[in-house]
Amino acid sequence: MQIETRNTTPYLDQKPGTSGLRKKVKIFMQENYLENFVQSVFDVLGDVQGKVLVLGGDGRYFNREALQIIIKMSAANGVGRLLIGKGGLLSTPAASCVIRKHHAHGGFILSASHNPGGPDEDFGIKYNVTNGGPAPESFTNAVYARSREISQYRIGAAPLIDLDSIGEFQAGPTTVQIIDAVEDYADLMEHLFDFKLISQALKAGSITLCFDAMHAITGPYAKRILEEQLGAPHGSVINGIPKEDFGGGHPDPNLVYAHELAELMMSPNAPMLGAASDGDGDRNMIMGARFFVTPSDSVAVLAANAHLLPGYRGGLRGVARSMPTSQALDRVAKAMGIDCYETPTGWKFFGNLLDAKKITLCGEESFGTGSDHVREKDGLWAVLFWLNLVAVKKQSVAEIVREHWKKFGRDYYSRHDYEGVDSTAAEGILALLNGQLAELPGKTFGHYTVEFADNFRYVDPVDGSVSENQGLRIVFTNGSRIVFRLSGTGTQGATVRIYFELYERDPQKHGQDTQAVLKELIDLAESLSEVKQRSGMDKPTVIT
Ligand code: G16
Secondary structure (H helix, E strand, O other), X not given: OOEEEEXXXXXXXXXXXXXXXXXXXXHHOOOOHXXXXXXXXXXXXOOOEOOEEEEEEOOOXXXXXXXXXXXXXXXXXXXXXXXXXXXXXXXXXXXXXXXXXXXXXXXXXXXXXXXXXXXXXXXXXXXXXXXXXXXXHHHHHHHHHHHOOOOEEEEEOXXXXXXXXXXXXXXXXXXXXXXXXXXXXXXXXXXXXXXHHHHHHHHHOOOOEEEEOOOOOHHHHHHHHHHHHOOOOOOOEEOOOOOOOHHXXXXXXXXXOOHHHHHHHHOOOOOOEEEEEOOOOOEEEEEEOOEEEXXXXXXXXXXXXXXXXXXXXXXXXXXXXXXXXXXXXHXXXXXXXXXEEEEOOOOHHHHHHHXXXXXXXXXXXXXXXXXXXXXXXXXXXHHHHHHHHHHHHOOOHHHHHHHHHHHHOEEXXXXXXXXXXXXXXXXXXXXXXXXXXXXOOXXXXXXXXXXXXXXXXXXXXXXXXXEOOOXXXXXXXXXXEEEEEEOOOOOOOEEXXXXXXXXXXXXXXXXXXXXXXXXXXXXXXXXXXXXXXXXXXXXXXXXX
């Protein structure tokens, strides 16, 4: 195979965000744009001679073309073996699973997650390291620095690889192995959950299920595991064929974008469990019949009940949540006598805690839940966890959550997003708030007195690394909170996220409307931040 070293000029905008580099497809299709980023990763990795890398993506537009480029560049950079999911597909948690199981050096995951796909939409790429998790900030910062000075990249003249045939091919020094995208992941799930019990309940009809794959990557995984292995009736998985443009939809599993499922679950014909996953399969939304489980509650319920499931019978070492996620998990941890860590937003921050065996389970408000089985959040895993729980407890989803609130109290929780805000205006909103933080403690607004207000700073308890500017939080004396931050995953303008939380111990008050309960905090946040005037929007674009 002939190896070519091509000259290139740097792009200055290749800074990875919360989870890898995400941009419009058209940006990625610019000359050498993808090549520059991939070579920057190889340059930071150093010697990859003979090493194993995993490759796969969520199947969105440009996935296949990008994979062929990365295969040629891997060969030119001396990679020993590439493991690639059939069809170029691997869900993000499955990629993490394959990296770990096959002791790979790392892997490239091609996805812009929950962002829409298609020629005018989004594409993304991220590198995961040996533990199967997203590369830490030190690595992504080094890649960014490299991308700003890159002058050459290496590419091999390898023929196009048939991504749709399982088997081995040679691309110069690199063996390219096309693997079943689902198998390793499905094996792992079988070890964590009581497949026999779930299967009996599904076949007997004592549990009914609808899983919305949103035309994205989890279709093949859900069909194989839920329908073929566990015996859920055919049709339990809807929108199960991955499409390059996700059927024109927005593959984000929340009440707004997963509306087909949400409508079914709110109808009289609702099955017992409704669930959806996102573009790359790492997010999940859980619903019961006419009942929505907030992601913050979901991780708390899972932690409180983990001991009932085969993979977690030994108990939990500790748990973790991202800072804006509600404190429902902290209450469970306290009752169990285990540590609960508070990390910045971004799954990468859980990796060290999992590797150091400080935690077993973790979750985020952004529809992410996971455990030490892989180093990514895992959508289908969460669905199987809930299925197993419903089968063991023989209760509905709503009953399980209400019982949980009765025991621990309820954290009313909501996130308001203002999407597509002019970047300067969005930064102005955060700057305005930042300037007020020092004066807020001790001030009273209606029913709320500020206990403290700060710009969240994280010191990793494992390696001591420091992450600054991770969101502004205003914490009140009654434990309520308002958190403000800018999203790190958008590709157009800025997204201002405002998170609200109010704790209610009294079970008599657990049945109220969330937005109504949070109204005073919402009004306060809007007035302190001037978000409406400065964004020019009279309401949030998405409320979850
Ligand atoms: C990514 C990260 C998550 C994060 C989410 C939202 O998820 O892995 O840890 O919570 O983005 O981040 P932001 O609030 O900055 O937009 P995904 O599913 O997009 O890969």
